Amino acid sequence: MVNTVSDACCAIKNAERARKNEVIINPASKILQQILRIFQKYAYIGEFERYDDGRQGKFKIALLGKINECSGLMRLNYKISQFEMLERKLLPAPGLGIIILTTNQGIMTMNEAEEKQIGGHALCYIY
Secondary structure (H helix, E strand, O other), X not given: OOOHHHHHHHHHHHHHHOOOOXXXXXXXXXXXXXXXXXXXXXXXXXXXXXXXXXXXXEEEEEEOOOOOOEEEOOOOEEOHHHHHHHHHHHOOOOOOOEEEEEEOOEEEEHHHHHHHOOOEEEEEEEO
16 A cells, blocks of 8 residues: 655655755645645745646645655544644644644644644644
């Protein structure tokens, strides 16, 4: 079984460490597109575009050099009461970085899910 989110996070992290200006990720998916929009909203990456290669599609992402760690997670379910423990386990300091969840109301950050009082499956984190 292939985890495309984890593969994309690994490719982004490796390109950042190699000080590349851009990275190409394939295969493209709707989940990955929503995650990249969140990364872009919080200014971890620059512009990205999806283009069709005749197969599954690819994303071309402009990197800004702001990512220290980016990793995909196993999709484990977390309740609101477990968010603080998850943040202490994954992030270096409170408020530094974001954790992305998939919920019944869509893909969002952990802070947005906490405001809406809903739990979800953890997809990835970045700081």
